[in-house]
Amino acid sequence: MKGKIVALIMMVFASSAVFLGMSCASKPEAIVNPKGYDLSKPVKYNMPINLTEISGIAFRHGKSDSLYAEEDENGNVYYLKLGDKKVNESRFAKSGDYEDIAICNNYMIILRSDGTLFTFPFNQVRNKVIPDVKKIKDLIPAGEYEGMYADEKTNRLYILCKNCDDDKRKVSSGYILQLQSDGTTKPAGGFSINVKTIEQQLTGKKKGAFRPSALAKNLNTNEWYVLSSVNKVLVVTDAAWNVKNVYPLNPKLFNQPEGIAFDDRNNLYISNEGDLVSAGNVLKFNYTK
Numbered sequence: 376m377k378g379k380i381v382a383l384i385m386m387v388f389a390s391s392a393v394f395l396g397m398s399c400a401s402k403p404e405a406i407v408n409p410k411g412y413d414l415s416k417p418v419k420y421n422m423p424i425n426l427t428e429i430s431g432i433a434f435r436h437g438k439s440d441s442l443y444a445e446e447d448e449n450g451n452v453y454y455l456k457l458g459d460k461k462v463n464e465s466r467f468a469k470s471g472d473y474e475d476i477a478i479c480n481n482y483m484i485i486l487r488s489d490g491t492l493f494t495f496p497f498n499q500v501r502n503k504v505i506p507d508v509k510k511i512k513d514l515i516p517a518g519e520y521e522g523m524y525a526d527e528k529t530n531r532l533y534i535l536c537k538n539c540d541d542d543k544r545k546v547s548s549g550y551i552l553q554l555q556s557d558g559t560t561k562p563a564g565g566f567s568i569n570v571k572t573i574e575q576q577l578t579g580k581k582k583g584a585f586r587p588s589a590l591a592k593n594l595n596t597n598e599w600y601v602l603s604s605v606n607k608v609l610v611v612t613d614a615a616w617n618v619k620n621v622y623p624l625n626p627k628l629f630n631q632p633e634g635i636a637f638d639d640r641n642n643l644y645i646s647n648e649g650d651l652v653s654a655g656n657v658l659k660f661n662y663t664k
Contacts, residue, residue: 409600409611409622412643417628417658422649423462426453429655430633431475431486431589432646435497436527437639442657443500444634444646445476445485450493452476452483452500457657467505468493475589475634477525477532479554484532486523490515492532494558509558515550516540521633522590522601530554531563535587535601545570547587549616566616568601573610576621585610589635593643595662602632602645628658 408414422429428446435441444453450468455461472488483500485493492511499505518539525532532552539548546567552560570585588604598619601610607624609632624632630653634646641662649655 407622409609409620411595411641411662411664412660413663414609414622414660415625415628417645417660420457420657420659422655422657423455423460424654425464426462427649427655429453429646429648429657430473430521431477431523432634432636432644432657433476433478433525434636434638435478437594437637439638439640439642442644443476443478443483445473446655447472447474447488449473452485452505454500457659463501465500465502465505467495467508468510474521475523477523478527479525479530479532480527482554482558484523484525484554486520486534488519488521490518490520490534492552492560494554494560496558507558511560514552514560514562516548521586521588521604524590524592525554526592532560533566533590535568535590537586537588545574547585568610568612568616569618572618573608573621576618577606577608577623588633591635591637593637593641595637595641600635600637600643602635604632607632630656 426446429444430447431445433443441454442457449470451464451466453462453464473485474488475486477484481497482494483497493508495505495508519537521537522535535549549566551564553563554560573585585603586605587601589602591600593600597614599612607626607629609622611620612618631648632645633648636644643660644657646657
């Protein structure tokens with residue numbers, strides 16, 4: 376009888392070990408970086424004081440020799456070479472809450488938080504005051520907007536709402552505009568991101584509403600990269616906007632991520648607003664195969 380009890384105990388321990396082994400084996404490892412990037416090792420470029428509140432960033436044709444940016448108080452376009460202490464600026468409008476910038480072939484586009492667009496010829500950017508500015512209103516629903524991307528192959532603008540009445544069904548709504556040869560735009564469709572999928576991946580990591588602050592297309596993978604500054608995450612979707620992965624961002628590195636762009640070598644750039652004690656910055660993440 377004693378031998379049978381010992382054998383039974385051994386069987387229970389063996390079964391428990393197998394169960395625990397299966398549980399450990401079935402638990403996926405956390406993915407902390409998009410493929411090709413290490414989000415913990417940026418090259419950091421502090422911005423001059425007039426870009427403390429840097430928001431959107433853009434390159435023309437992906438060329439990283441000049442970075443173009445705006446900030447959310449003054450109606451200026453800023454341009455500089457990363458690493459330079461001096462920044463140049465051109466005025467396109469009066470003061471306002473400007474949230475993103477894009478370059479689409481021969482035009483530059485600025486997004487104001489209410490969804491209003493300002494477009495002007497790129498070749499006028501280096502004027503002290505830009506003379507030919509078109510103000511485009513009421514093409515997208517009322518709401519709060521922060522993210523915009525320009526596809527130079529199709530001349531299309533992708534604008535993602537940060538906070539809209541239509542988004543109560545756990546989606547983030549986006550709108551597509553076709554940029555015309557004269558700098559005007561017309562509606563060309565829409566898209567959406569499933570916020571429920573994002574929340575499922577954020578369980579136990581980052582809490583808070585998904586409020587997109589910037590977006591860019593990774594032309595190397597055809598994926599969309601979307602920032603949410605509110606809870607400091609980077610969301611990666613496929614070309615059809617299906618969520619693939621959600622990456623929590625280290626708040627020590629990402630003070631307030633508001634802008635995102637890729638250059639023509641697939642390097643990733645994220646801009647962060649500064650505050651009273653720290654400068655605004657642009658973080659560069661070198662692409663590695």
